[in-house]
Amino acid sequence: xxxxxxxxxxxxxxxxxxxxxNEMSGVYLAKYWLRDPSELQRGTFHTTPFLSNPRAIEQxxxxxxxxxNRMFTAEVLNSKKSDADPYEVQRAQEINQVFGPKGxxxxxxxxxxxxxxxxxxxxxxxxxxxxxxxxxxxxxxxQKHYTASPCPIFLYQLPEQEPYSISSVAKAGLAIxxxxxxxxxxxxxxxxxxxxxxxxxxxxxxxxxKGTMFPAxxxxxxxxxxxxxxxxxxxxxxxxxxxxxxQDKDFQPLKPGDPIFQTLSGEDIFYEGDDSxxxxxxxxxxxxxxxxxxxxxxxxxxxxxxxxxxx
Amino acid sequence: xxxxxxxxxxxxxxxxxxxxxNEMSGVYLAKYWLRDPSELQRGTFHTTPFLSNPRAIEQxxxxxxxxxNRMFTAEVLNSKKSDADPYEVQRAQEINQVFGPKGxxxxxxxxxxxxxxxxxxxxxxxxxxxxxxxxxxxxxxxQKHYTASPCPIFLYQLPEQEPYSISSVAKAGLAIxxxxxxxxxxxxxxxxxxxxxxxxxxxxxxxxxKGTMFPAxxxxxxxxxxxxxxxxxxxxxxxxxxxxxxQDKDFQPLKPGDPIFQTLSGEDIFYEGDDSxxxxxxxxxxxxxxxxxxxxxxxxxxxxxxxxxxx
Numbered sequence: 001x002x003x004x005x006x007x008x009x010x011x012x013x014x015x016x017x018x019x020x021x022n023e024m025s026g027v028y029l030a031k032y033w034l035r036d037p038s039e040l041q042r043g044t045f046h047t048t049p050f051l052s053n054p055r056a057i058e059q060x061x062x063x064x065x066x067x068x069n070r071m072f073t074a075e076v077l078n079s080k081k082s083d084a085d086p087y088e089v090q091r092a093q094e095i096n097q098v099f100g101p102k103g104x105x106x107x108x109x110x111x112x113x114x115x116x117x118x119x120x121x122x123x124x125x126x127x128x129x130x131x132x133x134x135x136x137x138x139x140x141x142x143q144k145h146y147t148a149s150p151c152p153i154f155l156y157q158l159p160e161q162e163p164y165s166i167s168s169v170a171k172a173g174l175a176i177x178x179x180x181x182x183x184x185x186x187x188x189x190x191x192x193x194x195x196x197x198x199x200x201x202x203x204x205x206x207x208x209x210k211g212t213m214f215p216a217x218x219x220x221x222x223x224x225x226x227x228x229x230x231x232x233x234x235x236x237x238x239x240x241x242x243x244x245x246x247q248d249k250d251f252q253p254l255k256p257g258d259p260i261f262q263t264l265s266g267e268d269i270f271y272e273g274d275d276s277x278x279x280x281x282x283x284x285x286x287x288x289x290x291x292x293x294x295x296x297x298x299x300x301x302x303x304x305x306x307x308x309x310x311x
Numbered sequence: 312x313x314x315x316x317x318x319x320x321x322x323x324x325x326x327x328x329x330x331x332x333n334e335m336s337g338v339y340l341a342k343y344w345l346r347d348p349s350e351l352q353r354g355t356f357h358t359t360p361f362l363s364n365p366r367a368i369e370q371x372x373x374x375x376x377x378x379x380n381r382m383f384t385a386e387v388l389n390s391k392k393s394d395a396d397p398y399e400v401q402r403a404q405e406i407n408q409v410f411g412p413k414g415x416x417x418x419x420x421x422x423x424x425x426x427x428x429x430x431x432x433x434x435x436x437x438x439x440x441x442x443x444x445x446x447x448x449x450x451x452x453x454q455k456h457y458t459a460s461p462c463p464i465f466l467y468q469l470p471e472q473e474p475y476s477i478s479s480v481a482k483a484g485l486a487i488x489x490x491x492x493x494x495x496x497x498x499x500x501x502x503x504x505x506x507x508x509x510x511x512x513x514x515x516x517x518x519x520x521k522g523t524m525f526p527a528x529x530x531x532x533x534x535x536x537x538x539x540x541x542x543x544x545x546x547x548x549x550x551x552x553x554x555x556x557x558q559d560k561d562f563q564p565l566k567p568g569d570p571i572f573q574t575l576s577g578e579d580i581f582y583e584g585d586d587s588x589x590x591x592x593x594x595x596x597x598x599x600x601x602x603x604x605x606x607x608x609x610x611x612x613x614x615x616x617x618x619x620x621x622x
Contacts, residue, residue, distance in 0.1 A: 028549075028552065028575065029575075031548065032575040032576075035544075036576070060599070060600075118493040118495075118496050180493070181493075182429040182491070182492075182493030182494060182496075182596050183493060183494055183495065183596065184429075184494065184596035184597070184599060185429050185493075185594055185595075185596045186552045186594075187552070187553075187555075187558060187594065188552045188553060188554060188555040188558060188573050189555050189558070191552060191575075192555075233346075237342065238339075241339065241497045241498070241499045241502060242498075242499060243499060244498075244499040244500050244503075247498060247499060247500070262499050264339065264340075264343040264502075265343075265347070283496055283497075283498065284496075285493050285494065285495035285496045286495070288371070288495060289371075
């Protein structure tokens with residue numbers, strides 16, 4: 001059994017909304033916290049709210065030129081500045097300057113990134129991998145203390161892949177992905193959910209900073225495996241929609257032979273994988289352009305050692 | 312009692328999708344019907360499918376420069392052409408040339424226009440006013456024969472107002488508005504609903520053309536009264552979201568004193584109207600920019616005379 005781990009206390013925490021400018025729960029919360037940040041504050045650390053993509057927020061679009069949440073790679077962050085750079089490249093470099101530099105000792109200790117999806121994903125917690133012990137303990141704490149809905153954990157990073165998301169600028173991070181909510185809409189129920197989860201996560205940091213010992217546990221997670229595109233006509237146009245029996249079934253198992261699409265002429269198309277899988281981001285509006293009808297995951301359990309702050 | 316009315320048979324019918332380029336049920340159906348129009352055909356008339364706003368569809372946005380569905384006024388349609396015109400002005404003039412001219416004997420007999428909303432409006436039938444006898448009889452037929460969900464009738468035109476919507480180019484028209492569906496998403500269930508309602512409407516035209524007598528009836532409709540904006544800070548930013556107890560309650564009554572908004576600081580805001588009203592387009596994504604949180608309606612019943620085609 002792995003011995004208890006210790007990590008330094010957290011001093012500087014950031015929380016951003018509007019990394020995608022039409023995902024409104026985070027946009028509304030970050031704007032509100034910029035007016036009144038009091039509910040973010042705890043005794044032992046400071047939390048800074050910010051808007052990730054102000055121009056996209058203003059236009060209520062996901063992004064202006066590039067998906068900002070794919071820009072936080074060494075290649076983009078270290079590229080030579082030019083006025084011809086896409087807006088999101090410039091913005092990623094600015095964010096890296098203020099909250100990073102990524103991978104450096106000066107980087108913020110933690111970053112929360114607030115998202116919505118049109119998929120029926122409930123209250124999903126997204127981390128890059130199971131190896132971020134602090135984030136895994138935070139997720140476990142949220143799952144135990146925020147009981148209004150299940151909070152499944154999705155790990156997006158493939159083996160050998162460099163983390164590219166905005167929260168990777170800080171030493172550790174977590175994306176909170178709530179759905180279903182249409183782009184450009186702020187629902188009161190999801191706003192309340194997101195606020196409660198954020199509050200719970202900040203409470204965790206406060207307890208951690210104060211020296212609470214968090215015991216070892218088994219984390220049940222869903223790990224990204226790959227994605228499935230829509231069926232298409234020879235000319236590239238989509239020829240089928242997500243099957244009504246798959247729609248809204250995020251985090252449920254999909255078995256070989258289950259229907260996944262329905263063509264406009266009424267034909268069912270079945271899942272031909274060899275094994276059962278779990279599905280996520282089913283019929284997400286923003287992923288049509290990425291050629292993703294849904295993503296596949298495997299369920300993984302990891303043993304996480306106990307955690308306490310370094311004294 | 313008004314005597315039975317007679318109207319000429321219908322020869323040319325049009326159906327368009329993508330008047331708003333990110334409302335996907337109509338986009339997908341119109342694209343499919345352009346590949347295979349057979350399900351639109353009946354014995355006594357011809358139906359032409361088309362895409363209203365191809366550039367907006369390509370970019371998956373509501374519109375490029377102007378809301379196309381507000382462009383069909385005499386002023387816009389008769390303005391002198393210029394290359395500097397907004398794309399939707401050009402497109403409205405093209406559509407008017409092919410399916411109009413609006414108000415002329417050459418205009419198409421009927422136009423269907425397929426829409427989605429992020430609001431929980433179910434299967435809503437939208438006409439300009441109760442005075443279009445053919446459309447009112449069609450709505451009544453749909454309500455009786457499409458029984459999978461209620462199909463309330465919304466009349467959008469204010470007294471003295473010129474009809475401005477795309478279907479006003481034809482001699483009569485109907486918009487079918489299905490929700491809730493996020494912008495940019497095509498759900499199989501709504502696609503099926505829209506197709507069934509279209510099929511039912513085409514059956515009605517076929518029966519009408521064949522000489523069926525449609526008896527007099529009372530039509531229960533909802534008539535547009537006005538709209539309510541979101542509460543705002545002095546700087547114009549929205550300060551409250553639609554109240555959770557109002558969200559998703561389209562077509563339900565709203566009474567004075569009912570909560571309608573919730574501020575981000577947790578305060579409830581109540582409806583201060585003098586009388587009960589009915590609400591629609593609650594939290595529609597596309598209406599944030601129009602400063603509409605929801606619209607108000609009055610319920611009206613109209614006596615409609617019997618209808619038969621002119622022999």
